[in-house]
Amino acid sequence: MSSELRVAVVGAGPAGIYASDILSKSGLDVSIDLIERLPAPFGLVRYGVAPDHPRIKQIILALHKILERGDIRLLCNVDFGGDVTLEELHRFYDAVIFSTGAIKDAALPIPGIDLPGSYGAADFVSWYDGHPDVPREWPLEAQHVAILGAGNVALDVARILAKHADDLLPTEIPDNVYATLKTSPVTDVHVFARRGPAQAKFSPLELRELGHVPDVDVLVDPEDFEFDEGSMAAIHSSNQTKQVVKTLTDWTLKNPSELTASRRIHLHFLHKPVAVLGTDRVEGLRTERTVLTGDGSVAGTGQTHDWPVQAVYRAVGYFGSPLPGVPFDEVAGVIPNREGRVVDPAGDPVPGVYATGWIKRGPVGLIGHTKSDASETIRHLVEDADGLQRAPERDRDAVVTFLADRGVEPVEWSGWTLLDAYERELGAPHGRERVKVVPREDMLAVMRRLPAQP
Numbered sequence: 001m002s003s004e005l006r007v008a009v010v011g012a013g014p015a016g017i018y019a020s021d022i023l024s025k026s027g028l029d030v031s032i033d034l035i036e037r038l039p040a041p042f043g044l045v046r047y048g049v050a051p052d053h054p055r056i057k058q059i060i061l062a063l064h065k066i067l068e069r070g071d072i073r074l075l076c077n078v079d080f081g082g083d084v085t086l087e088e089l090h091r092f093y094d095a096v097i098f099s100t101g102a103i104k105d106a107a108l109p110i111p112g113i114d115l116p117g118s119y120g121a122a123d124f125v126s127w128y129d130g131h132p133d134v135p136r137e138w139p140l141e142a143q144h145v146a147i148l149g150a151g152n153v154a155l156d157v158a159r160i161l162a163k164h165a166d167d168l169l170p171t172e173i174p175d176n177v178y179a180t181l182k183t184s185p186v187t188d189v190h191v192f193a194r195r196g197p198a199q200a201k202f203s204p205l206e207l208r209e210l211g212h213v214p215d216v217d218v219l220v221d222p223e224d225f226e227f228d229e230g231s232m233a234a235i236h237s238s239n240q241t242k243q244v245v246k247t248l249t250d251w252t253l254k255n256p257s258e259l260t261a262s263r264r265i266h267l268h269f270l271h272k273p274v275a276v277l278g279t280d281r282v283e284g285l286r287t288e289r290t291v292l293t294g295d296g297s298v299a300g301t302g303q304t305h306d307w308p309v310q311a312v313y314r315a316v317g318y319f320g321s322p323l324p325g326v327p328f329d330e331v332a333g334v335i336p337n338r339e340g341r342v343v344d345p346a347g348d349p350v351p352g353v354y355a356t357g358w359i360k361r362g363p364v365g366l367i368g369h370t371k372s373d374a375s376e377t378i379r380h381l382v383e384d385a386d387g388l389q390r391a392p393e394r395d396r397d398a399v400v401t402f403l404a405d406r407g408v409e410p411v412e413w414s415g416w417t418l419l420d421a422y423e424r425e426l427g428a429p430h431g432r433e434r435v436k437v438v439p440r441e442d443m444l445a446v447m448r449r450l451p452a453q454p
Contacts, residue, residue: 005030005031006031006092007032008033008092011037012076013043013044014370015370017042017063019097019356020072023381032071033093034073035078037078037079038132038133039419039443040076041074042063044103045060047126051128051171052171074412075400075411076410076412078408078410083408084406084408085324086325090391091391091393091398091402092391092393092402094389094391095384096353096354097354099360099374100359101357103321104122104320105316106319108148115276116281117312118313121153121315137180141185141310142186142309143185143188143310144189144310145161145310145311147190147192147313149315149316150191150200151201151202159265162216172432172436187262189263190268191266191268192272192285194270194298195270195297195298197225197227197231198232203240204243211247211251213265215261217263218264219264220266224269225248225249230294231296233296270292271288272300273286277306285307285309285312289303317363320333320334320358320362327342327350334359340354340376340378340380341353341384351388416447420434423436
């Protein structure tokens with residue numbers, strides 16, 4: 001039997017790629033397969049970053065360099081739970097690492113949240129980023145829109161909704177998304193945060209970007225500005241918070257005569273959403289005015305205000321999805337684990353099963369956190385390596401044969417390079433880095449050198 005450790009990493013986003021890279025450099029004699037449900041790798045960097053953020057998308061270059069080395073085998077278009085189970089993976093791999101992320105919207109249990117016209121921000125992001133498994137159409141019919149949340153996803157949604165479609169043309173925005181945004185009647189986008197400006201989770205750069213969107217004014221009501229002792233402590237202890245508050249303060253001082261744009265983004269603080277209004281569809285949003293309590297948290301005042309909006313987007317966080325045969329914490333939306341070692345409901349380690357990334361710790365932190373998080377998981381896997389039960393089928397190609405017998409044809413790295421080149425060729429005549437191919441069948445046709453579907 002081969003002494004080589006065989007490891008499957010399920011999920012080819014940044015978390016999975018970084019974990020694979022760290023494991024490949026651990027000193028172990030190891031063979032790594034990176035298994036991905038979608039035809040293309042890179043996860044939320046490809047399908048969760050707004051198209052007008054090319055700087056963030058440059059992270060793909062670093063991930064690309066890891067995979068192009070060739071020591072980590074990419075197996076895309078393989079659906080864990082559908083095409084293969086955990087029990088079946090253990091036939092071919094000594095250890096399995098789950099890095100499947102969090103792609104669903106967290107719930108917001110308020111009356112009316114399920115009315116037509118009320119959407120999850122994650123679904124909208126997947127649409128405008130050309131995710132192959134979501135509908136091609138999106139109903140942009142509202143003139144006034146509410147966004148619930150005080151993080152960067154809320155800002156992304158606000159910016160994409162308010163921005164004129166032609167200003168997105170230089171990006172990799174899919175053609176169907178551009179065509180839909182071009183017809184949007186939106187004039188006003190309202191972003192609601194239940195706490196104060198010093199508690200907002202915006203990054204300074206992302207917030208400042210709002211002020212540079214052509215023909216879009218940003219408005220902040222001075223009445224929404226309140227700072228308690230907790231707020232002042234946050235401002236003095238965090239340069240990021242200080243920058244965010246300064247940008248917001250500058251916007252409160254704008255002269256109304258300077259606000260001449262055809263579209264507006266309104267940032268509201270100390271407004272807690274309590275109900276989405278409407279009978280058959282969204283007709284408004286009710287918020288309750290909150291007040292800071294001294295430590296940065298808030299309490300309700302009982303004073304409510306109704307806002308006449310025709311659409312509501314909740315951007316209150318992402319939530320993980322359960323995986324068949326794998327323990328799952330339904331409350332936290334993660335795979336239960338101790339520093340990356342997956343545990344069962346009794347708290348005992350599940351032999352040979354690990355987790356990293358958002359499915360391990362929840363949807364918090366930036367790419368840098370993902371690296372350190374992966375390091376922790378891999379450290380424990382390396383510690384466990386000698387005691388792991390070896391998979392019975394040691395041939396590297398046995399899993400590919402197994403999948404082929406089920407009618408599953410994985411797409412390897414060479415397939416991605418074909419799609420990457422094709423998308424760049426589509427963009428070149430228009431001065432764009434790429435034009436993203438959206439339908440799954442078209443992606444696979446390019447990756448397998450087949451004629452694209454009409």
